[in-house]
Every structure is written in C-alpha cells, then in structure tokens.
Amino acid sequence: MTSQYKSPRPLLGAALYASILDSLKAWLKSDGLAWLFAFKAALAAILAVGISMRLELPQPKTAMVTVFIVMRPQTGLVLARGFYRLCGTMVGVTVAMTLIAQFGQYSDVFIALTAIWIAICTAGAARNRNSRSYGFVLAGYTAALVGVPALQDPNAAFMIASTRVAELTLGIVCAGVVSALVFPLHASDEIETTLRAQSSSFFSYIAKTLPSRKAVEDVVAMHEHLITSLVNFESLRVVAVLETHGMRSRSQRMKRLTSELMAASTRFHILLHFRNQLRLSGDHQTLDTVNRCVGAIGRLLARSPDVLDTYASATGTAQRLDRLRLRVQRHLAYVAKQDGFTPVSSLNLATASDLINRFGTELSAYVHTYASLQDERHSRENWLEALTPKTDPFVALAAGARAAAATLTLGFFWIATAWPSGSTALAQGAAICALASTATNPFRLAIQIAGGTLIGGVVGTILVFGVYPHLDGFPLLALAIAVATMPGAFIMTRPKVAGFGIGYCVFMPALAGPDNPQSYLPEAFMNDAVALVIAMVVAAAAQALVMPATSLWFRHRITARLKAEIATAYGAPLRGLRAEFENGVRDLMAQQLMLPRHEGLPIRIPMAWLNSVLEIGTAIIDFREAAADITSRAGLSHLGPAQAAIRAVLPLFKKNTGELRSVAIDALRDSMLAARLAADDATLLPSERSRYRDLLTALNRIKHALRDPQNALGQTGQPSVAAPSSR
Structure with a gap:
C-alpha cells in the first residue's frame, strides 16, 4: 500500500526547487x-x-x-x-x-x-x-x-x-x-553567441523570403537590423581581441565575416529587388524560373535550423551551398537554351542567373569563414581590408x-x-x-x-x-x-x-x-x-x-554624403573598392540611425537612398570589373558607347528629376544595344564577348532599378537632398 500510494510532496518540492533554480x-x-x-x-x-x-x-x-x-x-x-x-x-x-x-x-x-x-x-x-x-x-x-x-x-x-x-x-x-x-x-565569451544570433537572423530571413512568390516589402527593416547588429558586433570584436590570444588569432577572420555578411546581404537585397522588378515588368516566365531556383536555397536553409549551431555544421552547410549553387547554374544554363524566351526575357534570365550566382558565392564565402573559426590558424586569416568607422x-x-x-x-x-x-x-x-x-x-x-x-x-x-x-x-x-x-x-x-x-x-x-x-x-x-x-x-x-545633434541639417548632410558614395563606385580605383564602398555606405547609414529621429526626414527616405546606392553602385562596380578585362583594340572600340549610360546615371544622385531620368534611360538603351552587338561580335575574343555579356546584365539591372517605384530614383515627390560637393 505504501509503495502504491506515494506522497505528492516530494514531487511538488522538486518542481518548486527546479522553478526556483x-x-x-x-x-x-x-x-x-x-x-x-x-x-x-x-x-x-x-x-x-x-x-x-x-x-x-x-x-x-x-x-x-x-x-x-x-x-x-x-x-x-x-x-x-x-x-x-x-x-x-x-x-x-x-x-x-x-x-x-x-x-x-x-x-x-x-x-x-x-x-x-x-x-x-x-x-x-x-x-x-x-x-x-x-x-x-x-x-x-x-x-x-x-x-x-x-x-x-x-x-x-x-x-x-x-x-x-x-x-x-x-x-x-x-x-x-x-x-x-x-x-x-x-567579451570573447559573447562572440560566438553573438555571431550565431546574427547569422541565424539573416539565414532565417533568407529561408522565409526566397521560397515566397510574393513581393518582399520589409527589406528596409532587414537592413536596419543588420546594420545595427554589425555595429554592435564590431564593438564587441575590438574589445575581445584585447582579452585572449585565441581572439587575437581570429581577429582578421571576424572582420572578414563582417565584410562578407555585408556583401551577401547586398547581393540578397539586389536579388529580391530584381525579382520584384520582374513581377512589375510582367516577365512572369523568367520570374517563375527564378522562383524555382532561389526557392531551393531558401528550402535548404529552412530544412537545417542548426546550419551554424557549430563550426562543424557550418562546414557542412557551406559544402551543400556550393553544390546547390552549381546545380542551379547548370539548370539556368539549360533553361536559357530552350525556345520560348523573348530577347528581353533572355536578358532578364541571364541577369537573374548572374545575381543568383553572385549571391550564392558571397553567402558561401561567409559560411566558409564562419566555419574556419574553429581553427586557431587558418588561411582565411590573411585578410587586410580595413573597416574603420568614422x-x-x-x-x-x-x-x-x-x-x-x-x-x-x-x-x-x-x-x-x-x-x-x-x-x-x-x-x-x-x-x-x-x-x-x-x-x-x-x-x-x-x-x-x-x-x-x-x-x-x-x-x-x-x-x-x-x-x-x-x-x-x-x-x-x-x-x-x-x-x-x-x-x-x-x-x-x-x-x-x-x-x-x-x-x-x-x-x-x-x-x-x-x-x-x-x-x-x-x-x-x-x-x-x-x-x-x-x-x-x-x-x-x-x-x-550650439549646432544641436537633433538638427535636421545633420540628417540631410549624412543622407547627401550617402548619395555621394555613388561617385566612389564610379571613380575610385578598383583594388579593394567593393569592400570600401560597402563599408562606407553602411557606416554612413549607421550614423544616420544613431542620430535622434526627426519628423522632417523620416528614416524611410535615407533607407530608400541606401537601397538605391547599394543597388546601382554595386552594378557600376560589376560593370567596371568586367570592362577592366577588355583590353584588345577591337574590344575597346565597343566600350565607349557602352560606358555612356553610367555617366548619364550619376547626375540623378544629385538631382532626381523626370527629365534626367529619361535621359539616363535613353542612354541605357543605347549602351545596352552597343554591349549586345559586342557580345555577338564574332571577331572578338570569346573571353571579351563573355565580359560584354556581363556588362549587359549590369546595365539591365540599372535600367530595372530606374523604373522601380520602390527605388529612390524611381520615386517622385520625395524630399530632395543635394549631394555635397566633396566627400
């Protein structure tokens, strides 16, 4: 009897003890x-x-x-x-x-x-x-x-x-x-937890949005959260490297993680916007193909909630991403050879293929660097690009x-x-x-x-x-x-x-x-x-x-400097330019977020310009990198007309008017025609024809951005912020 009817008090006591603990x-x-x-x-x-x-x-x-x-x-x-x-x-x-x-x-x-x-x-x-x-x-x-x-x-x-x-x-x-x-x-004790939370948030957003066939509207919120997270992580990293030798031996890789996460998020943002632009332009044939391909990436991350829980799981995730990226590229290449695509749809498909490949490459690089943190010494530590917020x-x-x-x-x-x-x-x-x-x-x-x-x-x-x-x-x-x-x-x-x-x-x-x-x-x-x-x-x-920090002038000043970063993408030396551009743009946006909010300039306006500068600035850098590989006399003869559109886009970041936008779109049409003729010119080297196809996809991205109502350059009736005369 005693063994059959035990008193509940020990169980209650254990539960109370566990609750208190x-x-x-x-x-x-x-x-x-x-x-x-x-x-x-x-x-x-x-x-x-x-x-x-x-x-x-x-x-x-x-x-x-x-x-x-x-x-x-x-x-x-x-x-x-x-x-x-x-x-x-x-x-x-x-x-x-x-x-x-x-x-x-x-x-x-x-x-x-x-x-x-x-x-x-x-x-x-x-x-x-x-x-x-x-x-x-x-x-x-x-x-x-x-x-x-x-x-x-x-x-x-x-x-x-x-x-x-x-x-x-x-x-x-x-x-x-x-x-x-x-x-x-x-602080070194918090580094791994912070890194995991940062990457988990970004990967969860990818897993949620890529399989979706609806237009994505909350990219601004993603950017705001990511910028704040990166600023906090960099502050933590600077402190952690002073504490232990292990953190000092991984310092460059942690800085590299920040840069690679910025690059991956930029490519992701551009891919999402291009998908929305395909929907707006009515190119549903290309859109359906893109949705099937990017949905596979989202499902891969969604099926593995522990993708970065450990360094070993990060290594496996990186390998699966590499294999999936190659399969997607092979599938897109196969689809591109099928009949039924108009010239416009074919160009959009090539552009989407390029964006998916670049996004997959940046995402894989980030995960590989994350996985390398399990080793005290690693080749990925050899990274010297500076990230100095000012x-x-x-x-x-x-x-x-x-x-x-x-x-x-x-x-x-x-x-x-x-x-x-x-x-x-x-x-x-x-x-x-x-x-x-x-x-x-x-x-x-x-x-x-x-x-x-x-x-x-x-x-x-x-x-x-x-x-x-x-x-x-x-x-x-x-x-x-x-x-x-x-x-x-x-x-x-x-x-x-x-x-x-x-x-x-x-x-x-x-x-x-x-x-x-x-x-x-x-x-x-x-x-x-x-x-x-x-x-x-x-x-x-x-x-x-005395020049209070709450003044609207400071917000306009930083927004103008943000827009002026497009000149960096166009004119700065290519060596290290991509990291410099990414860091400069996001650092300015971080300063904007740190300023007291002001009703005279809602945060959505600087965020819209952030998206525009990242989207078009990255396309300009891609264009310049492709153009730098064209060196033959025959190849260079086509390059001047193809470059004219880039110069026509720059004035829009100083004064965004319908007239200037029309001039830029006309210049883009002419430049794309010149790039298409060069890509089909059998007298050029195959490598240079390939680079002209890359120029064409970069110009196509800029054209879609200028016609996108979600892009600051595609909007009308917004407050104008003049760019400063010098950086």
Whole structure:
C-alpha cells in the first residue's frame, strides 16, 4: 500500500526547487550581472581610495571618479579604456603644463586656448567611434582638470600635475585589476553567441523570403537590423581581441565575416529587388524560373535550423551551398537554351542567373569563414581590408563647438565673478561636454547626467555632514562608499537611463568623495555644489543651442554624403573598392540611425537612398570589373558607347528629376544595344564577348532599378537632398 500510494510532496518540492533554480539562473544572467558589475565598481573605488590615502595623495576622490569613468562590465573594454585614458591623461597634462608655462599670467588667453584644445579633443572623441575616443576625451578633460587649479597657483603647477596623474593612474590600475581578477566577464565569451544570433537572423530571413512568390516589402527593416547588429558586433570584436590570444588569432577572420555578411546581404537585397522588378515588368516566365531556383536555397536553409549551431555544421552547410549553387547554374544554363524566351526575357534570365550566382558565392564565402573559426590558424586569416568607422567630420566639429562654447562661457564667468568655485564649474563643465560628445543624443545625455548629479548632490551632502564625521577607520568608510555608489553603478548598466548613473557615480564622488585630509566646511561644499549645477545647466544649454545633434541639417548632410558614395563606385580605383564602398555606405547609414529621429526626414527616405546606392553602385562596380578585362583594340572600340549610360546615371544622385531620368534611360538603351552587338561580335575574343555579356546584365539591372517605384530614383515627390560637393 505504501509503495502504491506515494506522497505528492516530494514531487511538488522538486518542481518548486527546479522553478526556483531556473528563476535564479535567469536573474544571474540579467540583473545578477548588473549587480556584479556594481559590486566590482564599488570594490575598485574602495581600493583606489584606500591606496590613495596610504600614499597620502591629496584627493583620493579623483582616483574614485576615474574608476567609474573607466569601469565597464567587460574586462577587455576596461583595459582598452584604461590604456587610452592613460595616454589621454599624459597628453592632457603636457598641454596643461605648456599652457600654464606660457600663459599662466594671462587667464583669459589661457581659458581661450584651453577651450580650443577641449574642442579639438571633443571633436576627436566624436570622430572616432571606438576605444580611442576615450583617449581624446581625457586629453581634453585632463587639461582642464590640471590646468585650472594650476592657473590659481602657477608655482604649484608641477605638484598639482604630478598628484593628479598619480591619482588618475591609480584609478585606472585599480579598475583594470578588479575587472580582470574578480569574476571577470570577457567579451570573447559573447562572440560566438553573438555571431550565431546574427547569422541565424539573416539565414532565417533568407529561408522565409526566397521560397515566397510574393513581393518582399520589409527589406528596409532587414537592413536596419543588420546594420545595427554589425555595429554592435564590431564593438564587441575590438574589445575581445584585447582579452585572449585565441581572439587575437581570429581577429582578421571576424572582420572578414563582417565584410562578407555585408556583401551577401547586398547581393540578397539586389536579388529580391530584381525579382520584384520582374513581377512589375510582367516577365512572369523568367520570374517563375527564378522562383524555382532561389526557392531551393531558401528550402535548404529552412530544412537545417542548426546550419551554424557549430563550426562543424557550418562546414557542412557551406559544402551543400556550393553544390546547390552549381546545380542551379547548370539548370539556368539549360533553361536559357530552350525556345520560348523573348530577347528581353533572355536578358532578364541571364541577369537573374548572374545575381543568383553572385549571391550564392558571397553567402558561401561567409559560411566558409564562419566555419574556419574553429581553427586557431587558418588561411582565411590573411585578410587586410580595413573597416574603420568614422563619424561625419561636421558632426564631430559640432561636438567640439558645443564643448568650446560651454568652456568659454564657464571660463569667462569665472573671471568676471572671481568666484572661488568657478574653477570647479569650468573643469566639470568640460568633463560633461567630453562625456556627452560620444552619445547619439548629447542633449539627452547631458540632461540625464544633470539629474544624476542632483541626486548625487543630495547623497553627497548626507555623506559629508551626516556619515563621514561618525566613521572610525577605513572599513566603515569602505562600507559607506559601497552603499552610496552601488545603486548608481547598477543604473549605469541600463542603456536608456545610463546617463543618470554616470552623473551620479562621476560627479557625486567629485563633490563628496574622500579628501586627504577631509574638509567639512559647509560654505565650500555648497559653493562646489552650486558650481556643479551651473556646469550642468551650461553644458546642457550648449548641447541644445550650439549646432544641436537633433538638427535636421545633420540628417540631410549624412543622407547627401550617402548619395555621394555613388561617385566612389564610379571613380575610385578598383583594388579593394567593393569592400570600401560597402563599408562606407553602411557606416554612413549607421550614423544616420544613431542620430535622434526627426519628423522632417523620416528614416524611410535615407533607407530608400541606401537601397538605391547599394543597388546601382554595386552594378557600376560589376560593370567596371568586367570592362577592366577588355583590353584588345577591337574590344575597346565597343566600350565607349557602352560606358555612356553610367555617366548619364550619376547626375540623378544629385538631382532626381523626370527629365534626367529619361535621359539616363535613353542612354541605357543605347549602351545596352552597343554591349549586345559586342557580345555577338564574332571577331572578338570569346573571353571579351563573355565580359560584354556581363556588362549587359549590369546595365539591365540599372535600367530595372530606374523604373522601380520602390527605388529612390524611381520615386517622385520625395524630399530632395543635394549631394555635397566633396566627400
């Protein structure tokens, strides 16, 4: 009986235990990691303060502030920030000492030159969207942090500079040591997961859209998601290569993956659009053939949901893709020989065959590179094409102008009022502008930093006048620092409100962090608190009023530069051009996506131009590559008329009008006729006749793009954005 009727309690207990364990694991992967970061940041700050006091440095709070500026969840990012911060600190100190030595007696000249230096450094930070930006940030910020106190006492300038460098270096070292030794989190651990998620998303989209016989409308969403994903992956890769030898030995292949995924997505986008264009033109015979062929690729990926789950499965997928691509090409070649195709349909079929082959080649190359990551050393590591994202120079200069305006305002306010805490306002205002310079919305970040600083001011007041006087010994001080700073460090891990955490953790210690010896003068504390508030107001006003990042002009500027990239496809040297063009176009689009949204220029318009530039620019590059192989005198005699259409298309990217489009379409018709005659000319070499057929398919793609209402050049009534006169 006992064995027959068991109590359900053990089963219920096991289920409850499993539920609690699952909840705990989920918490550890989300909020648990955030609290771990907060603990590590507080521990590094405590360590920096303790060592500073042991070394009798005058301002341990400077080391504490440095910890929170440098500290990030991934160890590699902390090391990168620390290295560039140290370099920036040395440069900033050198500039500050030089300015003090030359203009220490002329405070107005010193402030003006410091503002110019801060503007240059802030622009450099905004221009470089990588870890180097922190070097620029600190080179400007340190010049103010060291130079402004030294301006008040030039005789003590060297001592001030020495102690500040010691405190800053100590903060950097403590942050790096704690991040590397205490529950380290490596970006390299996330690389494989991120890669798998990135490729799975793209392959799933291919598997969904290629077998479909309906028109695909959400290509824009695919591009937006892919660009954001590639930007995030590149940021992760830069950090990961600093952490382990394994990541460094695979660095070029990971960069190559980014380039090959961009190329595959571009070919995929062009293939989808050409299929839609066949539907619009009524060429259903060619469309049905194309659908059967590309549907096979989609079904291959759909049947294998684990295509890239492991490197071994990626190798098998690459091999199956290669075999399928060859079968598709043989089938298309067989179909092309059958009767029943009109000359137009035959050309469309040849164009589709070329697009399918190029897409399959790029996709296979991506999967082969992905599979090669299982080996520490591989021949595909030999890849040197550079991918260096750079912010638009005018956007960077605007960031520098805002920093200069804030610095000059606070500096001359200090001189005019002779306010003792004016130097604090100047130094901290420069810091705020520097920190906000790399943000997508500097004004919003400045407002969040101000909010965090106000909260930090209240907490700091409690610490200085309510807690510090009652502490006895360093352990209690360490406990107070941990309790006060961990909530702010936790908020720093929340992207939407990270500015509040930055303002709290950076400027609360700057106001109320431990000094050596500690000061308890209420009037000095309140003056510094008011100085921080004024610095916040001036910095936020500068972000909002001086060439604000929310201005519609910046969106138009980047869209115009995006359109001007077509000149790169037409005129730049062919060597490495394809990767340069792809990277340049997508980098500009990434900058567009990072700017605050504006109703005056909906994101669909830049996205439409992205599609047009990619579609026609890639066709132009294909045309040029084919033309470069035509070298005989007889072959070159046909080339001039065939090239005329390319020159006729370029003006459309400066001014898209019906008249210019008609001229371009007429030129395309003439050029296609010249290319067709050359392809049929029996006096030419067979290889050159083949290249003229390639020219013909490239021109056919451009012709269809100009007639496509989904293409920006095929649309009417849209806002026009003039291309800039130079790149």
